[in-house]
Amino acid sequence: MKVAKACKQCRTSKRKCSLMEGRGSCAPCAQRKLQCSLASQTGRESSRLHRPILPQKADSTASTSGDLDDISSEVCDDLVDLYLRLIHDKPHTLFHPRTIRERIQRGTAPKGIVYCIMALGGRFSRDSQIVARVPEFSSKARSLVKANIDDISLESIQATILLGNIIGADGDHDAASLFFGEAFRGVLVALEYSNFHVGVAIKTAQILHLPDRSADDDAIEMETKLRTWWTLYMIDNWASAGLGLPRQFPTSTPYPAPMWEKHFYDLHPGEVVNDRHLAKPDLWAHMLTLTRIFGQVQDLHRNHVAGKLTDFDVDAATQNLADELDLYARELPLEIQLNRETLAQHARIGLGQAFVALHLGYHHYATLLYFHYLNLDLEQTATVKKFASQCKHHAVAYSDLLRASTEQKGCEAVYFIVSHMTVVSSAVLLHTLLFGHESDLPLTRERLARNFQVLISLRKYWPAVAVMIDRLSTFQNMCMWSVDPNTHRVDNWTVKFLLEHALPIEDKNIEVTTLVIDNVRLTERRGFAQRALSTLFSNHTT
Structure with a gap:
């Protein structure tokens, strides 16, 4: 019987095995930071190296052997x-x-x-x-x-x-x-x-x-x-x-x-x-600050549609949260502020995806905060116009960062919740497609197309992304066919669309129009939006 000279890890992965003198480990295992089977299993240092995160229980639930034999x-x-x-x-x-x-x-x-x-x-x-x-x-x-x-x-x-x-x-x-x-x-x-x-000690x-x-x-x-x-x-x-x-x-x-x-x-x-x-907080520390603000944005929307807040209250609460977001952005360390250099730097050190996740979250939470101000029934005061502009700015910034993440290696945003955030960004872009300046339409359509490309790509990995696409399709249909030209009024249905991403969204109970309405410009724009989106949604059904 031939005695194996290679370690177990190298034999399994079919690598060339060479023992490192004085190390008790082969070179491939040392490079991959694996415990080489050639190494001594005794000694205090070895014991400390292999101490589990938590003590293992006496049952067999901790072992992975047996069930994974067919997976190398x-x-x-x-x-x-x-x-x-x-x-x-x-x-x-x-x-x-x-x-x-x-x-x-x-x-x-x-x-x-x-x-x-x-x-x-x-x-x-x-x-x-x-x-x-x-x-x-x-x-x-x-x-x-x-x-x-x-x-x-x-x-x-x-x-x-x-x-x-x-x-x-x-x-x-x-x-x-x-x-x-x-x-x-x-x-x-x-x-x-x-x-x-x-003063009360917690027993070990x-x-x-x-x-x-x-x-x-x-x-x-x-x-x-x-x-x-x-x-x-x-x-x-x-x-x-x-x-x-x-x-x-x-x-x-x-x-x-x-x-x-x-x-x-x-x-x-x-x-x-x-x-x-x-001395240095991590990206998650900054994410958690945003998450706390997100909780307050949720409360603001729910209390608003429940009739618990006046318009003055909503404006004041929005301004307070806007100030918090502005302060957050100003106080971010320079190396964490978003630009091409910091994006590439985080990609180089293996934190590109987490860096992108932080900034996607920032733009998403801001988009949610300001969404109410897309309501065309509101008196178009300076405050309303400012917040509506901020909503569109963050929806655009989200879409542009999503594109950048696909172009910079090591920055891909492929986790599931990206699909919901992309749907919300797209809903705001749709507002621009319907009511924005003519000069904004080409770039808006391009951003919507890129958002859809991301959704279609994510659907390959996460089956529930199909539900997210259906939610956006439902929102689009409401915008296209409602006799009410104010498509982005925040009500219970809209809050469900914006926040309750884990639940299906039903068609909104609306009075339907066939696009023959008095507002000729809106009729033309709806037709343009319908043509722009029909190709995108057809990709979802094929």
Whole structure:
């Protein structure tokens, strides 16, 4: 029998294996930061390197061996890399990248998490056979996570968040709400304990310390808990809006923002947090500031259509939030302000997608804030005109950034919620197509076409994008055929369109016109818009 001279990792991936003298590891494994099977498994340093994020339970849920035998380690690595590059740190931030990679490679990561990651990353694989297996990965992930739904642990929360993203993007919003709800249930157990008087110590034996650190937490574990908690904060704002439900988290919290991504990525097991780590906030810290404003924008729209606010109240609240957004933009560090140089710089350091996500969110929240002022029935005061102009500015800026993200390598915005934000931007562009200056029409039509191209592209990865396109089609039809020329008045139906992205939107109960109305200019413009959009929507139905 021939004795294998290559390590297990190199044999599996069919790489040339060469042992590095004095390192106890081969060169390929050292380069890929893998634990080489040739290396000694003894010693204190090795023990610290392989300490899991959380202690593993006695049952078999932590092992990935057996079920993934038909997926090579190289393919699994590729799917994990796709997930970490294209999805992680955009709609959620849950893992220390190097740690989750190593745990999956060693077979110590929970199987539910592994299948969720494969189901998310597999959508972007260039291998059609892997793409075809994504429903299988999703189904396996669902069964594994559901089987452990009563487990109150950090890993259980991470798994339910991942599965909620999968299910929602596949169009099963009721099930997604259930899984997000289970994740909230887990964190609320921790919040119940963390609200005790500061002098009361939290026992290390409690089921969960999230986001509070335990005595034996290293920097990776502490930051992972914090990021998972902030992910839930973000989800609470987006999911509550999408489902038309009240938020469960308070607007302000006592917990610090996450550290800069690059500092987090460079942490090693056993390392402790120091002032250097905390000196620079990360992109998610800025996202969270915007998320808090987003919650207030939701409240403003809902209170407005419920008749709880006068026009004066709406103007005052809008101005206050506009001031917050302006202050936010002014206080962004120069290296995080959006321009071609900063976009390229973030792409070079591997943060291009997260950087784009931050600025897409900024323009989306601003578009939502000002949308009410597209209402043509409002008295066209200087304030109304200013806010309407701001709405159009941010919708245009969103569309232009979306285009730039497709042209700059490493900046692609391909996570699911981009589809809803793109629909809202398109609804504002449609207003310009109907009522804007003649000189604005060519560029507006071009931006709408680009938005549609993005939606069609996203539909390849996320089935529920088809529902988003249908929502825009419904909005367009309302604009085209309503006898009321004021197409963008904010009412209950419009708020549902703007916010409740996880719910289907029905046709608006309108009096229909055949475009034979007194306003000749509007009739002509509607015909122009109809022709401009018909080709785009025909691509959706083919």
